[in-house]
Amino acid sequence: MLHIVKSINSILWGYILIFLLCGTGIYFTILLKGVQIRKFKDGFKRTFGGIKLKGDAAGKEGMSSFQALATAIAAQVGTGNLAGAATAIASGGPGAIFWMWLSAFFGMSTLFSEAILAQVYKEKVDGEVTGGPAYYIKKGLGSNALAVFFSISIILALGFMGNMVQSNSIGTAFSNIFGISPIFVGIILSIIAAFIFIGGIKRIASVTEKIVPIMAAFYIIGGLFIIIRNIDSFIPALKMIFVGAFNPKAATGGLIGATVKQAVRYGVARGLFSNEAGMGSTPHAHAVAKVKHPAEQGVVGIISVFIDTFIVLTITAFVILTTGALDGKTTGITLTQNAFVKGMGSFGGYFIAISLLFFAFSTIIGWYFFGEANVKFLFGNKGLLPYRILVVVFIALGTTLEVPLVWELSDMFNGFMVIPNLIALIALSKVVKKSLNEYENLK
Structure with a gap:
């Protein structure tokens, strides 16, 4: 079973989805005339002009x-931001970060489009506003079968696995750093x-509006502290990224025997997996925003990709490259942890464990919410x-089972x-396009 699922994932994530997701981003960038550049300032103002740790009750x-x-963002900024950048660099070389940036740039226009459609096709289920791809697939595309397929996939991919x-x-992380039994952590979670x-x-809404700004600030300040301490290595790290995008072996002196194809593949895949642009997850959050026009939430969606990839993921990448933690042997969360220990001393291990708790737990909340919208779509509030109950049980079980099949199945349903x-x-x-034109004519 594991072998079969791995084979499906290598085809899905190795070629098909990277091509489709990037192609969609390029298509919307052209169709909407570089909306992610033209509306970036508007999105920035709408995002940070409305920042509150205690807003009106949802x-x-x-x-x-x-x-x-x-x-x-709670859903987007997860373990992928800590482990994803490290995996991309370890597998595709520092140049993978360049391709990560490029895919995120195009992904901003995709997420802009997802947020607009989620707003246009949102509806009330048992008196509550809800929405997401299942709703615009059914109402806009006119395909109930595809909508049901999407709903089942996301409930399994995010809500459970x-x-x-x-x-x-x-x-x-808590077992390794603090010596706490994983099942105890699972019960508390x-x-x-x-x-x-x-x-x-x-x-x-009350939890995410508080936890997200705090966790982002905590991680960004910690990361910048290390980068500034190693500022002499910043320009060489930047050079490694741009040289490595087209000549991976030259960027690391042959330390990582990656090819350009691997740099592209791992950079794009990890970037898209982290910011979720085009994956159909974050539109569930944007659907329930109380805005006067759908495009108002579209421009806010642009900023979510920017924060996830160009700020949080990029800080992880520069911490790894400026501390010299890249050794050609370690990867994933271990590589990130090593980099923070090199930059902060023994406290670096605790810093990553705390960051991981914030990032992963906020993702659990976001992914639960996305699954909930699809349970409502399929069964109404009675589901x-x-x-x-099932999600809570799966959270507890997840801390005790490191089953590779669960990870692979999650990727497959994703x-x-x-x-x-x-x-x-x-x-x-x-x-x-029509919604964007209307919005621009209002101004």
Whole structure:
């Protein structure tokens, strides 16, 4: 079973999805005339002009634009930001970061489009505003079968298996650094998660609007501290990225025997996997934002990709490269941990464990919420209690089971949900273009 799923993933993530996701981003960048550049300032103002640690309470009518952004970022900024950049560099060389940036640049236009469609096709289920790809696939594309396929895929990929992966990362980190039993960590995580889930959209919005700015600031300040301490290595690190994008062996003196193809593949795949542009996950958060026009949330969506990739992922990459932690042997979270220990001393290990707790737990909240929107789509509110119970059980189990099959299945269902989402995005591109034109005419 593991061998079969791995084979499917190597085809899905190795070639098909990278091509489709990047192609969609390029298509929307051209169609919308570089919307991610033209509307970046607008998005920045709308995002940081509305930042509050305690905004208006969310409810049946949805949440504020900033709360929706915080929920989206909670899901985007996860273990991928710590382990993903390290995996990309270790497998594809420093040049992978260049391709990560390029894919994120095009991904900004994709997420802009997803947020608009989520707003246009949102609806009320049992009196509560909800939305996401399942809704625009069914109403816009007119395909209930594809919508159901998407919903089942995302509930399995994120709500169940994905959250096992996130809790497993927390359990492993706390076991290694603090010597705490993973199952004990799992029980505590489950209790806190259950408390948040029971509170519904109101409590989820309240938690994410507080946790996201704090965790982002904590990690950014820590990362910048290390980069500034090693400022002499900053320009050489930048050179390694740009040289390595086209000549990986020259960038590291042959330390990593990567090819340009590997640099592209790992950079693009890890970048897209982290910022989730085109994957159909974050539109669920943008759908419930209370805005006057769909494009208002679209421009905020642009900023979410920018924060995830160009700030958080990039800081991880520069910490690894400026501290000289890249040794050709370690990868993933271990490589990131080594880099922070080199930069901060023994405290670096604790810093990463704390960051991982924030990043992974906020992702659990975001992914639960995305799954919830699809449970509502399939079963209405009556499906929520069984879903909540199952997610809480999976969170606890995830800390004790490091089953490679769970990780691979999560990747596979992640891949499955991308395909119907991209079909709908391309088919409904005229709706996106029309909405952007209306928005620009309002100004």
